[in-house]
Amino acid sequence: MYLQVWQEAADHCMEVAKAMPQELYSYRPTEISKSFAEQMVHIGYTAELLTQRYVEGIEVKPNTPDASKMTKAEVLKVLERGFDYVTNVIHSIDQEKLDEACTMYHSGNTVSRAFAFFYVQDHMTNHRAKANLYLRMNGIDPPEYTW
Secondary structure, eight states, rough: OHHHHHHHHHHHHHHHHHHGGGGTTOOOOOEEEEEEHHHHHHHHHHHHHHIIIIIIOOOOOOOOGGGOOOHHHHHHHHHHHHHHHHHHHHHHHOHHHHHHHHEEETTTOOOOOOOHHHHHHHHHHHHHHHHHHHHHHOOOOOOOOOO
């Protein structure tokens, strides 16, 4: 049931990433903000990491790629890899595993591993919304959200 929701969200995020021109991938609205490229790499990389950690129960440590050294094409590949990883887990994970409980790192909340998929998507949505603003701040209309 979750697969269609995930695929729609991932496809929309790819459209947002493609809408920003290569020369603006380093754009950041403030000195302390992530650049557009950093937002996109963060989305793609953490989709895989959060799925491993919370849905699959794999012990992982963050090692985010350096977006400042990446081209737009390389950033898009990071997104594709993260989204494909999550999609493959959705297709392959057993219900027994999804019924297990896990504790969320930042909040301490205990949820089912199935529920943790919503956290993965919510995290993407949070950073994608910021990226939409980056587009608008540069006079670019973001792709229309549909569902």
